[in-house]
Amino acid sequence: MGHVTFSQAVYLALTGVLPSPEVAKLLDAMLVSSIDHGPTAPSAYAARTSASTGAPLNAAIGAGILSINRFHGAAISDGMMVLLEGIQRAQDEKKTLDEIAVEMIAEYGAQKKRIGGLGHRIHSDDPRTAKLFSLAKELGVAGQGVQMIEALHKHFHAIGKDLPINVDGALAAILVDLEIPPEIGNAFFIMARIPGLVAHIFEEQSRERPMRHIHPTDVTYDGPDPRSV
Amino acid sequence: MGHVTFSQAVYLALTGVLPSPEVAKLLDAMLVSSIDHGPTAPSAYAARTSASTGAPLNAAIGAGILSINRFHGAAISDGMMVLLEGIQRAQDEKKTLDEIAVEMIAEYGAQKKRIGGLGHRIHSDDPRTAKLFSLAKELGVAGQGVQMIEALHKHFHAIGKDLPINVDGALAAILVDLEIPPEIGNAFFIMARIPGLVAHIFEEQSRERPMRHIHPTDVTYDGPDPRSV
Amino acid sequence: MGHVTFSQAVYLALTGVLPSPEVAKLLDAMLVSSIDHGPTAPSAYAARTSASTGAPLNAAIGAGILSINRFHGAAISDGMMVLLEGIQRAQDEKKTLDEIAVEMIAEYGAQKKRIGGLGHRIHSDDPRTAKLFSLAKELGVAGQGVQMIEALHKHFHAIGKDLPINVDGALAAILVDLEIPPEIGNAFFIMARIPGLVAHIFEEQSRERPMRHIHPTDVTYDGPDPRSV
Amino acid sequence: MGHVTFSQAVYLALTGVLPSPEVAKLLDAMLVSSIDHGPTAPSAYAARTSASTGAPLNAAIGAGILSINRFHGAAISDGMMVLLEGIQRAQDEKKTLDEIAVEMIAEYGAQKKRIGGLGHRIHSDDPRTAKLFSLAKELGVAGQGVQMIEALHKHFHAIGKDLPINVDGALAAILVDLEIPPEIGNAFFIMARIPGLVAHIFEEQSRERPMRHIHPTDVTYDGPDPRSV
Numbered sequence: 001m002g003h004v005t006f007s008q009a010v011y012l013a014l015t016g017v018l019p020s021p022e023v024a025k026l027l028d029a030m031l032v033s034s035i036d037h038g039p040t041a042p043s044a045y046a047a048r049t050s051a052s053t054g055a056p057l058n059a060a061i062g063a064g065i066l067s068i069n070r071f072h073g074a075a076i077s078d079g080m081m082v083l084l085e086g087i088q089r090a091q092d093e094k095k096t097l098d099e100i101a102v103e104m105i106a107e108y109g110a111q112k113k114r115i116g117g118l119g120h121r122i123h124s125d126d127p128r129t130a131k132l133f134s135l136a137k138e139l140g141v142a143g144q145g146v147q148m149i150e151a152l153h154k155h156f157h158a159i160g161k162d163l164p165i166n167v168d169g170a171l172a173a174i175l176v177d178l179e180i181p182p183e184i185g186n187a188f189f190i191m192a193r194i195p196g197l198v199a200h201i202f203e204e205q206s207r208e209r210p211m212r213h214i215h216p217t218d219v220t221y222d223g224p225d226p227r228s229v
Numbered sequence: 230m231g232h233v234t235f236s237q238a239v240y241l242a243l244t245g246v247l248p249s250p251e252v253a254k255l256l257d258a259m260l261v262s263s264i265d266h267g268p269t270a271p272s273a274y275a276a277r278t279s280a281s282t283g284a285p286l287n288a289a290i291g292a293g294i295l296s297i298n299r300f301h302g303a304a305i306s307d308g309m310m311v312l313l314e315g316i317q318r319a320q321d322e323k324k325t326l327d328e329i330a331v332e333m334i335a336e337y338g339a340q341k342k343r344i345g346g347l348g349h350r351i352h353s354d355d356p357r358t359a360k361l362f363s364l365a366k367e368l369g370v371a372g373q374g375v376q377m378i379e380a381l382h383k384h385f386h387a388i389g390k391d392l393p394i395n396v397d398g399a400l401a402a403i404l405v406d407l408e409i410p411p412e413i414g415n416a417f418f419i420m421a422r423i424p425g426l427v428a429h430i431f432e433e434q435s436r437e438r439p440m441r442h443i444h445p446t447d448v449t450y451d452g453p454d455p456r457s458v
Numbered sequence: 459m460g461h462v463t464f465s466q467a468v469y470l471a472l473t474g475v476l477p478s479p480e481v482a483k484l485l486d487a488m489l490v491s492s493i494d495h496g497p498t499a500p501s502a503y504a505a506r507t508s509a510s511t512g513a514p515l516n517a518a519i520g521a522g523i524l525s526i527n528r529f530h531g532a533a534i535s536d537g538m539m540v541l542l543e544g545i546q547r548a549q550d551e552k553k554t555l556d557e558i559a560v561e562m563i564a565e566y567g568a569q570k571k572r573i574g575g576l577g578h579r580i581h582s583d584d585p586r587t588a589k590l591f592s593l594a595k596e597l598g599v600a601g602q603g604v605q606m607i608e609a610l611h612k613h614f615h616a617i618g619k620d621l622p623i624n625v626d627g628a629l630a631a632i633l634v635d636l637e638i639p640p641e642i643g644n645a646f647f648i649m650a651r652i653p654g655l656v657a658h659i660f661e662e663q664s665r666e667r668p669m670r671h672i673h674p675t676d677v678t679y680d681g682p683d684p685r686s687v
Numbered sequence: 688m689g690h691v692t693f694s695q696a697v698y699l700a701l702t703g704v705l706p707s708p709e710v711a712k713l714l715d716a717m718l719v720s721s722i723d724h725g726p727t728a729p730s731a732y733a734a735r736t737s738a739s740t741g742a743p744l745n746a747a748i749g750a751g752i753l754s755i756n757r758f759h760g761a762a763i764s765d766g767m768m769v770l771l772e773g774i775q776r777a778q779d780e781k782k783t784l785d786e787i788a789v790e791m792i793a794e795y796g797a798q799k800k801r802i803g804g805l806g807h808r809i810h811s812d813d814p815r816t817a818k819l820f821s822l823a824k825e826l827g828v829a830g831q832g833v834q835m836i837e838a839l840h841k842h843f844h845a846i847g848k849d850l851p852i853n854v855d856g857a858l859a860a861i862l863v864d865l866e867i868p869p870e871i872g873n874a875f876f877i878m879a880r881i882p883g884l885v886a887h888i889f890e891e892q893s894r895e896r897p898m899r900h901i902h903p904t905d906v907t908y909d910g911p912d913p914r915s916v
Binding site: 001002004005006007009010013014025027028029031032033035036056057058059061062065066068069074077128131132135181183184186187190191192194195196198199201202205206 | 688689691692693694696697700701712714715716718719720722723743744745746748749752753755756761764815818819822868870871873874877878879881882883885886888889892893
């Protein structure tokens with residue numbers, strides 16, 4: 001207290017190890033990268049709906065968190081599982097990550113399964129990914145997690161599929177390299193979203209009339225956009 | 230099991246007493262009266278939002294229930310408190326319920342406080358109230374709870390305020406007469422809403438694409454309307 | 459309202475069809491069968507913990523429902539999926555349910571997967587299963603769902619494994635015969651548990667001091683046991 | 688991203704203002720101060736109970752957050768309201784904070800109401816309070832919020848009541864000085880608790896058998912204690 005940042009304490013609570021200042025800086029960037037996508041996120045929306053009926057703060061946050069599932073924000077754990085599978089196979093079968101990437105793309109394709117963390121509805125390239133990977137490399141944290149997802153990206157490209165590494169994929173790769181267990185990977189997205197949920201709840205309860213119809217494409221949120229920092 | 234209805238078992242769980250067939254019939258009518266208001270209820274909306282992100286059934290129901298607060302569905306307990314206060318004062322001060330109603334209307338008016346259970350945004354008279362009160366009287370259940378809210382209604386009318394007894398008020402009055410503790414009055418609304426929440430969640434997950442924008446005034450719910458039975 | 463029971467309205471909300479009095483009677487028995495297992499159920503425990511910190515009723519119910527997952531109360535949907543798979547295979551492959559049961563037992567065994575709805579930690583036979591099946595047969599509702607689970611039970615017995623049909627299995631079989639979609643099968647357990655959760659929450663908040671340690675094997679619940687009716 | 692810490696981004700999301708490095712350092716200390724009290728906290732307990740039944744991560748976190756209410760962790764907002772009332776009265780009535788403290792202690796005493804943030808069940812003095820106040824003064828952040836609670840503490844002492852300023856009171860005072868709206872004061876406690884909840888959930892799901900009885904005074908948590916840093 002007074003000596004460690006909150007991000008360091010988060011890592012300590014989750015792993016039992018106090019992170020170096022380099023890792024701490026990366027954790028800050030990772031949490032900041034997911035902080036808010038704007039008013040149309042389902043979690044923001046559910047939190048506002050609950051708030052609008054008069055919920056106390058914790059219950060409205062709860063409604064928001066219950067809307068963070070596999071189609072919104074819960075892709076990090078799944079992405080980590082795929083990367084860890086690839087790394088394990090490379091080790092077991094004495095192959096390179098590139099060779100395994102080619103095999104996995106074929107296998108997932110045959111089963112018509114998506115690989116989490118690749119592809120994005122809006123951006124062709126997510127600028128947050130480049131930023132996080134460059135920081136992870138500069139700080140000496142990037143390892144097989146980042147290499148594995150870059151191998152998948154490269155070999156998808158080679159077969160004509162341009163699937164950018166989205167921010168969930170970037171977080172998944174770095175969390176693998178930080179040795180965070182995949183089961184709790186989504187916690188980073190959830191933690192990053194709480195401040196935004198709180199801002200939405202406060203705005204709803206302090207400025208709007210109760211029980212209004214909240215249109216998802218017409219929310220009045222005019223607070224700051226932390227991404228523009 | 231096989232001998233009691235679910236409504237009877239609800240009453241037994243809450244009070245320790247197996248209700249008579251008359252009370253059971255009234256409980257069924259009370260639960261059915263609150264079953265669903267259509268797609269624009271915030272609880273339905275929050276449950277659909279959570280469901281749309283891929284939540285399991287229990288979590289999506291949870292998000293719905295977290296949107297049942299004092300501006301939506303949680304007025305029953307508050308209404309019961311007011312009625313119990315009036316009944317208690319009549320007894321303590323040896324006055325009639327009518328006399329107490331006149332006093333309370335003046336006091337609440339002076340403090341600019343609303344009396345829960347009276348007034349309605351849409352209906353001038355809620356047909357469910359008349360139905361429930363007529364059933365409660367016919368079955369011999371109506372007592373001081375129903376008399377107290379009718380006294381409040383009558384004396385508001387006498388000063389030119391036409392505040393119909395809404396369905397929350399009707400439920401509050403009858404629950405007072407059934408000796409349900411006011412702290413758990415809202416449970417009846419919550420229980421009544423679960424089947425509707427489940428229908429919304431199922432429809433969202435089986436018919437709609439994930440993560441769509443759910444507009445509160447344009448929801449596709451086309452299921453049955455239990456009120457028309 | 460006044461003409462239908464709550465159980466009938468539940469079925470109507472979920473299926474769009476008003477059930478016959480026979481089906482209504484069976485639904486009542488099904489809901490009553492799951493109403494409460496006593497104080498040591500995790501859902502009761504989580505609801506009490508939340509209540510003990512001062513949660514409003516809906517939030518404490520929410521905490522309880524969030525503790526109804528695959529190891530507690532959410533086995534009904536999984537059980538329904540297995541039974542529907544068996545029935546579909548019998549139809550597609552023009553085999554009897556008995557033949558399919560033998561095949562499925564072998565397959566699930568080879569994959570070391572449990573079949574939901576069979577086996578019980580406490581009871582060797584669950585008396586509720588016998589009761590529900592006898593009622594379902596008497597009322598003419600029992601069909602391929604009940605036949606399929608009885609075939610599985612019989613053929614497990616034939617290979618020396620005595621796995622009683624537990625109450626989740628009984629509910630799964632009857633819900634299949636009632637044509638409830640398997641995705642919402644768990645809703646019946648959830649709905650059945652709400653009255654018990656409310657009783658636990660009320661007892662915690664009206665009788666116990668806040669923030670006490672709640673020992674799961676030493677809870678003071680002394681309310682009625684609806685199963686003894 | 689890469690330039691701001693998570694604590695700074697939290698403050699920016701809640702207030703629209705990027706905090707100075709001094710305020711950022713204080714925010715880190717505040718969040719770290721509440722990170723975890725050990726396994727017997729009700730929120731940890733509810734999260735473990737939900738996790739033990741097989742809940743996904745977000746739902747188990749939700750159950751934990753639903754157990755953060757007025758008797759556990761939600762005293763910060765209430766404390767802020769009292770301090771803001773005192774500061775406002777001093778300004779309106781042109782009195783000193785000391786004079787107002789004496790009046791408020793008498794008034795709250797007459798109404799038998801507690802003042803949030805003062806008094807502690809375990810510690811006679813909470814070392815975290817001294818640390819946070821010394822940091823707030825050193826960084827030039829401490830203002831009327833800290834002065835008001837210290838005035839209350841001093842004048843309670845003068846009438847023979849030794850009520851230490853607990854960590855909720857310390858956070859309330861500093862949040863007043865940081866101009867955080869009191870309605871969202873509890874968010875700091877909630878955010879601080881998420882990493883600990885995640886650690887509990889992971890430990891429960893990775894090491895314990897499902898559906899075990901979780902005794903609140905006998906939890907196996909042996910992870911790191913962030914307070915000892």
